[in-house]
Amino acid sequence: MVEDKILNTIKKHNLIENGDNVLVGVSGGPDSMALLYALLSIQTEISFSLYIAHVNHGVRGREADEDEKFVEKISGKLGIPFYSKKIDMEGYAREHKLSSEDAGRRLRYKFFREVLLSINGGKIAVAHNKNDQAETLIMRFFRGTGLDGLKGMEYRNGDIIRPLLDISRNEIEDYILEKNINTRLDRTNLENIYNRNKIRLELIPYIVDNFNPNIVDTLWRTSRTMSNDSEFLEEFSKERYRELVKVEDKNSIILCRQKFSREHIAIKQRIIRHSIYNLTGTLDGISEIHVRNVLELFERGDTGKSVDLPNRLEVKTSYDDLIFRIKNLNVNNNYKYSLKRGQATYVKEWNSIFKMEVYPMEKIQLNFKDRFIKYFDYDKIKGEIYIRNRRLGDTIQPFGMSGNKKLKDLFIDKKIPIDEREKIPILVDKNDIIWVVGLRTSEKYKITPYTKNVLVIKYKNL
Amino acid sequence: MVEDKILNTIKKHNLIENGDNVLVGVSGGPDSMALLYALLSIQTEISFSLYIAHVNHGVRGREADEDEKFVEKISGKLGIPFYSKKIDMEGYAREHKLSSEDAGRRLRYKFFREVLLSINGGKIAVAHNKNDQAETLIMRFFRGTGLDGLKGMEYRNGDIIRPLLDISRNEIEDYILEKNINTRLDRTNLENIYNRNKIRLELIPYIVDNFNPNIVDTLWRTSRTMSNDSEFLEEFSKERYRELVKVEDKNSIILCRQKFSREHIAIKQRIIRHSIYNLTGTLDGISEIHVRNVLELFERGDTGKSVDLPNRLEVKTSYDDLIFRIKNLNVNNNYKYSLKRGQATYVKEWNSIFKMEVYPMEKIQLNFKDRFIKYFDYDKIKGEIYIRNRRLGDTIQPFGMSGNKKLKDLFIDKKIPIDEREKIPILVDKNDIIWVVGLRTSEKYKITPYTKNVLVIKYKNL
Incomplete structure (x- = not known):
């Protein structure tokens, strides 16, 4: 039943195809162990190769080492290639001024991608489930993300796939029991990720008691409709962007101001984000305020005025041009x-x-x-x-x-x-x-x- | 300061124009009294006529009668025409199987519109503020409304205007103190509207302590970006609807199936809602499931199959047609x-x-x-x-x-x-x-x- 549901999700969203390499991130906890065994069972339906990656977060010393040994042993028993790495999450967090959660995520995916390169590419399967999705939506709602945040985590985002997004924590627990799967207690979740825990252990039970007993399903549906709306707006904005763009090269993007001014504000904001992303390769550090500043500049349209953004990006207007430019980019560094x-x-x-x-x-x-x-x-x-x-x-x-x-x-x-x-x-x-x-x-x-x-x-x- | 902010809101969203009739719903509580006095002060900037309407909800007997007298006396003192009505909220709620809140709202607006008719039309000003907006967003988030719900209450919706939406409850309290305005304690809010109260008195303080001290401002911004996105999607869908519609008469709407099938799902859902609304004049009682059922019918496209919706609406497909039709509408009732x-x-x-x-x-x-x-x-x-x-x-x-x-x-x-x-x-x-x-x-x-x-x-x- 759970395996059928997961197979359905995989087929519906085209997550795994014949011949794929699939690298599963396995902590040893119930979610990732359930994902591993479900994927194993699905190999009879779709022919793909499994690989296991384990990250030792370098907290809780001996226990973490035992987790690693546990996953390594399982991999050996199942005959699946095993990759592991010890990371210094807390050190990295301090050094880069990140939360532990963010630092852990960055280092994990960095390692996963290194492994992918060594196996000639493939997909990273992670074990986020329906309850994680609900928690994510609530956190983002409190943080004030708009539509594009409230669509939640995606079934597929680049090379990352999430086959368990339609499965609730209860279903995973039942599956673990039914299949008699050994798991390790995933303490990392309990120790480090304070906000998510408050939501899981305090807030969701409060909502269930007072407002909506099916809040997890409700928010899952919200993420689906938001995802549809967001997808349409993204596609539409990219189309409009292509019609607006006059120049698109290594260090600058120039948009036609006249055409830009005719767009709806919802589209304008997305065209601005899209331009920034295309030029710098990231939207990290770009907040709503940055976008609003650029928008105001474009709407006032003072030739000569400019707005500075992260990643040495400068935005300015000049007569009929709206200009995004990387400052001090040495374009004569060919080798x-x-x-x-x-x-x-x-x-x-x-x-x-x-x-x-x-x-x-x-x-x-x-x-x-x-x-x-x-x-x-x-x-x-x-x-x-x-x-x-x-x-x-x-x-x-x-x-x-x-x-x-x-x-x-x-x-x-x-x-x-x-x-x-x-x-x-x-x-x-x-x-x-x-x-x-x-x-x-x-x-x-x-x-x-x-x-x-x-x-x-x-x-x-x- | 508060008055300037309100005037700004009014101008930005074009809420009141010279020559307008503005009917203010005044309960006697701080919000509506602040609204009344702010509008009075703004009459020096925009020349419009003020009217006061008070609804006696028929609960809390003598106290409610005193509220009514209080507002009547203020109206007299200010020389503003006063209209009042006693409604049987609880009786109406029982009779129409509504919550007290919904019954109260319906009867209130019914009365406001009756008054409007007698003054040759105009606008209804209500006193919803920034905190009410945050509470509304949270309630709707828990209920699972999508984008179109999370845009929150609008500055202007038909003949209803909300000049206080940018003003927080604290700002209103300061204004009341500063101007030395007399108010009545608005007990109705405390007694009947259980969910909203839990959110106001328990949940928002919890979010402020644990997640985001500026949650009210954050959700206000969310409502703004959601409103932009929603507005664009609505406008775009209406345009598409006009290109899809083959027949639009008293009791039926027929859409071109081939063109419909090419639209994005986000647009398809809105075209379906738009068709239902155009035909029946309401989306009351239409849930996400109804829309999904119609969508599935259209996508399978079995000629002859049909889906029944509230308000005697029947939806079916026939070869290249997607048909919405009111059943048993007597079209020979001309008089x-x-x-x-x-x-x-x-x-x-x-x-x-x-x-x-x-x-x-x-x-x-x-x-x-x-x-x-x-x-x-x-x-x-x-x-x-x-x-x-x-x-x-x-x-x-x-x-x-x-x-x-x-x-x-x-x-x-x-x-x-x-x-x-x-x-x-x-x-x-x-x-x-x-x-x-x-x-x-x-x-x-x-x-x-x-x-x-x-x-x-x-x-x-x-």
Whole structure:
């Protein structure tokens, strides 16, 4: 029953397809253990590969180590590849002035993505359930997020999937009991995330007693209708953005002021956010007030006045132009290094070393698990091989995909901030991109059963 | 300061214009007394007429009578016309199976509209403030309303205006103290409206202590952004509706199925609501589930299947048509009566009597306060005068307006249910509508300084 519901969710939202790599984040607690076993059962319906990642948050010493051992043992028993990492959540939080919750989340996803890179890409499955969704909505409601916050967590957001979003905590508990699944007590939730806990343990029971016994289901429905409305407004605004944009390059976006002024305020605000996101690769640190300031500037339209935003972004108006521009972006920082067989090349802009070798297929043992080694079909390479940073108009056929993708869009999808975009090394031959380091390899150069000679690139970050 | 803020709100949202009639609902409590005095002060900036309406809810016997006397006395002192009515809120609630709150609201607005009719139309000013707005948002959030609920109460909704929506309860209390305004304790709020009270007295203080000390301001901002998004989606959906609609008559609406199927689900749901509202004049009793059922019917598209909705509305599909139809609506109930000078005419469909007289201007004392007498410029009348019900294509130039308005749209704006629309008597001459009884008189026939002869219509509901 629970497994059927999860399978339904997966199919309805197209979360997992045949051939996918799915990396499950497993803490050892009931939610993630239920997710793991449900996904195992679903492998009979959809053929995908499972991987397990465990993060040791570095709090509660011995207990955390035991959690890690527990998950590792389960992985071994199930024959599923296991990856783990110890992180210093509290230290990172102090250093970057974040809440423990935010620090933990950032470090977790950073690790998950590292693992994904080493398994040639895939999806990260996390165990958020219906009750988590309700808690999220309440927290966001109190914080004052609008429509786009109250849609809640999404079934799918980039490479993150949430197959349990339609399943309540009670259903998970029943499933754990029914299947006799061993779990560890997930103390992290109880200790660190103060606000969420107050909502779970005090506020929701109060709402249930006084206002709405089905509050969790009610808020789940709210998230669904909000999600529909938000999706439409996003799509519509992006369409309008494309009609408004006059210039869109590395360090600036220029919109047509006349056309902008004709839009509804709900659309104007989204076009502003969209412009900021496209240019800087993030909306972190952008609050409602920033957007309002930009909007006021655009509506007054004083030529010469400007508004400063985070990430060195400057917004100004000039006659018929609305201008977003990154200040002090050195656009003359192009670099290019030639790679030679058997030689190591130091790329100072990325502080890393690339070593290139070529072997006949029968002479080499491929190790796809080592994420610092990449293999390509050498006979498909044309001309010399270089490491360089991005150029205007770069495209790649990403591994596993049939069409080409603009590098710019890849950066946007992967949420790469603007400064990083200028530095990321790209492996190219005469014609094409072979590998965007840290992000994607190309479908065109992949190893196949017909590969005769293998290009081996060893990569080391200093 | 408070008065300036209120004046700002009024100007920004265009709530009151020169020449308006503004009827203030005054309970005698701090909010409505503050509203009354603030509006008085604003009369120096905008020239409008004030009227006071007080509703005696018929609970708490003697105390309620004293409230009424208190407001009457203030009205007298200020020289403002005073209207009051005793209603049986609890009886009406029992009879119509409503909460006391809903019953009270319905009866109050019914009375306010009766008064408006007698003063030749105008606006109803109510004293909802920023804190009321926050409470409303929380209640609706717990109930699971989407975007269109979380926009909260509007500054202006039809003929209702809310000049205090930007003012907090604290600001009102300070204003009352500063101006030394006498008020009565508004016990009704404390006694009857259980949910709102729990939110005011328990929940908001808890949120302030634990999550957000500025929750009232935060939710006020939420209501603003939600309102923007909702407004855009409504406007956009209405546009789409107009492109989808093939037939729109008295008892049916037919949409083009092919075009409908291409819309986003967020827009589809709004088009369905819009169709229901246009046809029946109300969305009361229409829940999310009704809309979802209609949507599923439309998406499956089984010709011949149908969904029944409240207000005798039936929805079905037929080949390329999506059909909304009122069942058993007698469309052959047209009526028409000729009015004769000096004679009384009984209109059985409205159970009322109309008496027509004509006087030279100098022979008559006009009494605009008597809402059962209407005056028109007799020399502008062409041909005979009739009382009839609506006909296809009827339009009117409403009093105070320069353009014509479809009668259908007037009914929709005034939220007249479909059955009423068939019955409402309309005074016409050969060419035009003179008066839609109970709703609007025509600009064309109004009394002016040049009027020589006056058409007097006396109206009595039996």
